[in-house]
Amino acid sequence: MIDSGGGLGLRNISFAIIFLFAFYGTALVKSINRSFILLYFIFLISLVPGLSVSLVNPDVSLISSSVWIISFLLIPVFFLYIYGSKINKKTFVISGTIFAGLIITLFVGRVFGLTYINNVNDYIKERSNGFFGNKNFLSGDILPNVYFQGTLSLIICGVLCFECKNYFSYLTILIALILAPSRFGFVILLIWALIVFIKKSYLRIFFVPFFLAVVFWGLYNLPFGKELIGIFNGQSDGLEIRNGHIQSVFDEFKMHPIAMLTGEGPGSLFYSKGYGAYVDNIELSQFEYLRKYGIISFIAATFFYFWPLLGKKKNTFFLKGALIMYYFVSFSNPVLYSIFAMLFLTYTYVENFPNTSSITPNLKATKLLNPGLVKN
Template sequence: MLLGKRSISRLLKVLLFFLIILDTGGWLGIRVYCVSAVFLLYGSRSINKLSPLLVICWLIGLLLITPAIYVSYTSGIEIDKILPWIVVPVFFPIFFVSVAGARLNDADIIAIGYMLSTCTLLVSLIRFLDLDFANVLVGFLIERDAGFFNIKESFFGVQPDAYFKWSLFLVIPACIAIFNKQKISSASNLLALLAAPSRFGAILVSMYLLFNSKINRSLAVLTILFCIFIAFGYFEQDEGVSIRTLHFNDYSNLLFDVNRLFWGYGPGSEFYSSGFQMYTDNTEISQLEILRKFGIYFFLFLNAVYFYVVVIAFKKNFRAHSGALLIYYLASISNPVLVSIPSLIYFCYVISLFKLDPHPRFLNFIN
């Protein structure tokens, strides 16, 4: 009976976090309820897991984004356009205590990745087979802005996309599964990245496969060649690279203003993108979007904290997570996912592994 209770408890925990990530962008309308449930079940009893160091870092982050929020407010940007971009820094403590209190482990992250990759592969298969309800499903996903579900010509013929807003998150469970020799989950995540398609993410994961000492080198090389063949044969014209090149040109012009470089244009602010050929408040390049919205001070602070956690994870022998964080950072160059709820959940999970003392001397948990 005890085993049954533990199994149900774990299933509920994994399901709640899976639904939070699945509802990235709010297309299902259940994210708020799931986050609330997670906090009530796990976070409310784990407030003491917040160390002074985490609170200090959180307050510094809030202080650094305040000027950007003020810029948005004085520019007349509506509050509903500002909020989506500040959820992660503002609600970090709630997510941290919830993740720490839930006591997630690698198996849970792998299970969540398996569930997400299954969703991608199912949607991709339904579209590929052109089943009767495929158009209804795609229409619902497009209407709810769940991601990108276009049909494009490729070297292999007509290929339907199944790219959800959380698709790039799959690089994280893929890396963890590879490190832990979970072959089925590794293959599922990698195939889902290719089916989405996230070409850059798939290539990065296959490179991680090559440099992982626990994996057969011949298999890794064949996987890399396969991913490169699929990735670069997918489109007749490499639209993504040309669009991102135009984005870089736009950013160089925007950030030429020194005052804007320091404090940013504000969350929710729009600019004309030569790549999209329209006004937008977001592009694919996470790092430059953070710099544009919040300015160089928050940009440097966020990057310093991120790589600090990467180094500490490596130092404390959490090699799978150190590598996954690094791969995810590189992958976010091609998609605006670095500051998002899925990445926040995983980031909080990695920090929770450090077992911070609730009352430490400053920085003593490094040693």
């Protein structure tokens, strides 16, 4: 999450750890859910037309196109890693809390001019794909930006906080989203809190009035709140940019109708009215995927993403909620098919389907890797 762009070097270390645990996981997996294999295979096949368009496009290099599909190809590795590492929901919550703590620390350090923290911020700014300057709010306030490329991963962690009953972590993540700032992410987590507490009928009478009072106070008294109001009254520049993106995607399909089926390919450039420039990526994950891979692949990817919601395993309400909330927040940033998102999606498959969530050890392989785990 912290080093989604890879500039800090932490991502390479993470990959090394993932592959190590994935190798160990091969000893623990005996069977895999058929729907997972079938949907993943269909999903990969659906990428072929878009990739083919990129390969025959002289303006798109093999490296620039392949970088967009790495997260898809890593899904089998993530599957093995989940078994090998035994990660669980608490793992996501703890990771999110640490990440949120870093955002808050950097923000406070910049506000109060703490030299050491500012040096850390400058180091990250030079090497990370994110926003670490200053943001002008509609209220007239100017506050620091501490927005990592993986900031919206906190949505998943924040949702899972409720299952772990770790409300301290939830509040920490919520504060981090305010300070980053991520307006839409903040709203999504507030909505989720409302859903959870309304679901618990005995808390409705106490929580809902308090919740609404806090929200309205924040909207009209905090710089961040006035920024949220700006989204709904048309004053938000972010909303205007996204509308420009959407118009430009459909303009492309009007000019090149075949692209609606095949896509224009990963790594390809198109003119976006939102930025007023040629870009290879826009802030809306769903429309960007549609432009790159076409409608057929879009449908296949959507089925693959939401299939875990059909899992019949009990006690997965929060897991499925995290998947849905993350899908909604990806309308504001191109994070839906990021590496972290594909790791979490794979985890939901493992947890939601019985014959992938119950580990049946391959005893022979396990004995070779770790004799102590198998009794004679």
